[in-house]
Amino acid sequence: MLTIDDFSVDYLGERTTHAVKNVSLTLGRGEVLGLAGESGCGKSTLAYGVTRLLKPPALITSGSATFHSREGYSVDLASLGGADLRAFRWDKISMVFQGAMNSLNPVISVQAQLEDIFTTHRPEMKWKERRQVAGDLLERVGVDRSRLKSFPHELSGGMRQRVMIAMAMALDPQVMIMDEPTTALDVVVQREILDEITRLRSELGFAVIFITHDLPLLLEISDRIAVMKGGEIVELGDAYELYTNPQHPYTKRLLASFPSLTGERGDFIRTGVADARLGVEDAVTAVAHSEGADR
Incomplete structure (x- = not known):
């Protein structure tokens, strides 16, 4: 693509x-x-x-x-x-920008911002069709269409992000x-x-x-x-x-930088077993760190 x-x-x-x-x-x-x-x-x-x-x-x-x-x-x-x-x-190609609250206009409703996409890119669409499609987009991303009348500050962070994804999907792009x-x-x-x-x-x-x-x-x-x-x-x-x-030292450091629910560093998903290739501390040192954190 x-x-x-x-x-x-x-x-x-x-x-x-x-x-x-x-x-x-x-x-x-x-x-x-x-x-x-x-x-x-x-x-x-x-x-x-x-x-x-x-x-x-x-x-x-x-x-x-x-x-x-x-x-x-x-x-x-x-x-x-x-x-x-x-x-x-x-x-x-559409884009979901970092920080939904900074991307959405705070004084314009969700409906107006969604419909603006169709007004600009699909001017032949009738207003009833624009409204119907805007509601369908919200429901596609798990937001009730009644939220069309809401303003961004009335939505939670997750809902605002879903609105941004709905906007990015509005024209059926091939790349997001x-x-x-x-x-x-x-x-x-x-x-x-x-x-x-x-x-x-x-x-x-x-x-x-x-x-x-x-x-x-x-x-x-x-x-x-x-x-x-x-x-x-x-x-x-x-x-x-x-x-x-991983081949590059930086990739290994990135992988080793995330904690695990088991307390052993670098083992953040799947097995919970330390992998020496990631350059993480051995189990004894990891346990010592974990016990120190508990204290």
């Missing part, structure tokens, strides 16, 4: 910052591609660059991003501008980019959101680029994972292979 080739982004200033450095990635049809890395490593900058949402002083210095439509044609995103770019966004869609949500709501994303992906067949610093979360939902550090992709591979046989 998407080919990113040798893509680089700089932030210009007194001192130029090389935020994204020669990144190459591919996204398959119906695939969930995880993009993991610490804060500030360039994940969101890459997503904004691909969708042409960057503003000065950001500058794309090299590379290309090509969209391969399911209808059989390809589009170089750099060639789009003006009305063509506006028509392309949301219709072919999700920039930390579960940040600041509690773990129960996170699980609900992830289940919704997985279900909708299966039903509608869109591909997903899922951006987060939470590597264990990506291991649960991704087909492949790209690990990013300092603006570069340092490791890319099948999610299970990356978990069981």
Whole structure:
């Protein structure tokens, strides 16, 4: 669905910052591609660059991003501008931005914000059809259609995030980019959101680029994972292979940085058995740390 080739982004200033450095990635049809890395490593900058949402002083210095439509044609995103770019966004590639409350207009109802998508991109739709489809979208993501009249501040964090996902799905895009869609949500709501994303992906067949610093979360939902550090992709591979046989030292440190319910560091999912390849402390040291924390 998407080919990113040798893509680089700089932030210009007194001192130029090389935020994204020669990144190459591919996204398959119906695939969930995880993009993991610490804060500030360039994940969101890459997503904004691909969708042409960057503003000065950001500058794309090299590379290309090509969209391969399911209808059989390809589009170089750099060639789009003006009305063509506006028509392309949301219709072919949509984005769920980090922080739903910052993305939703606080003084406009959910209904008005959903219907605005159709007014802009589907002007031929009648108002009754727009209202019906807006309600259907909410119900598809698990929100009652009565919430159409609500304002963003009247919704919980999880409901606001679901509204953002509904907006991103409105025009049946072929690719959805999700920039930390579960940040600041509690773990129960996170699980609900992830289940919704997985279900909708299966039903509608869109591909997903899922951006987060939470590597264990990506291991649960991704087909492949790209690990990013300092603006570069340092490791890319099948999610299970990356978990069981990480190659790059940074990936090993990421895996070892998450605690386990068993108290042994690095063993956050599945077996609860320490894996020496991750460079974590041995069981005795881990138990000692756990006992110290209990005291």
